[in-house]
Amino acid sequence: MKNDKKQKNRHVYWNPYFGGFLFGILILFTFYLTGRGLGASGAMKSSVVSIVDSVSPTHAENNAYYSKFIEEDKSPMDTWLVFETLGVLIGAFISGGLSGRISWRVQHSPKITSKRRLVFALGGGVLFGLGAQIARGCTSGAALSGMAVLSTGGFVTMLAIFGSAYGFAYFFRKNWI
């Protein structure tokens, strides 16, 4: 009986308008407190800068991009976004845990194999990482937080991301439907 209940609760999610409302309040609160919005891709960038800096400090110094984020006595990981990202992991873990959604798995459409899913996940990640650096932000940082203050750059980025995704959707349809 108990196992039945657990199975039923697993993929019940919040109403998207409710989630969106709370999310909007959070963004508002973040701006009110810190003067800046949220972000996500920045933490991954900081990680890469840190790793390259530890493996080869001279290469990092000589590279025009890494060197922007390296300071004398501060770790590149000491940024607001890295702390926020740690929080995201914790928060998602709590929510997933409370709803019984935590387990090791590869989530994929039944029409494709796990391996194919992982290949596309890797490729998708590489593309997204590259694009997020060029655009100086991702959907949370550039698009959403940008739109919240009517930033032109935010709107342009948002339109580019979603327009492009819709455009490419046909080519990736086998992975999803």
Next chain:
Amino acid sequence: MGPLIPNGVIPIEWDSIIAILIGIVFGFILEASGFSSSRKLAGVFYGYDFAVLKVFFTAAVVSLIGLYYMDYLGYLDITQLYVHPLYLWGAIIGGIIMGAGFVAGGFCPGTSLCAVAIGKIDAMIYVVGIMIGVFIFSELFPILEPIYNGYFYGNITLQDSLGINPYWAVFIFSIIAIIAFVISDMVRKKQKKIFY
């Protein structure tokens, strides 16, 4: 008078702690809304699940109206808030590449972290992919630098670019959002049922 930390109302030492707390709420909301599921996220591009559109637009409208209202009431100085800068071709080209990555992998950085937290291996691979993408960008930086730094128009807002009153922009954006919600429900009713 907001924003609080830049104006010294809250000491700067709290910055990192506030970052973690905000992150926790961020991760919780995203995961509870189902954004830890790549199949749910990709749904908006195929018409079987519009959660992304609803959450995204609702959050944008709520925060936009909220910020302008707080500014109007005098609790917040909107001119002190960080406005994402416009590097025109960087935004367009970066956005196009991100769009491809989004529909290929079914995640964006924030949502992939939520999925990592609940044990999804494909999300972990995605995060590794992002880091590889950052690495590729950095190594190719001399070639990519003109797009990255070029066509800089400043930290401009729609008021500056289009010359419209910001309150009109807020109003029109809200109307567009509502229209989008109605259309998305009509589309979803017509789409064949896809179980995920």
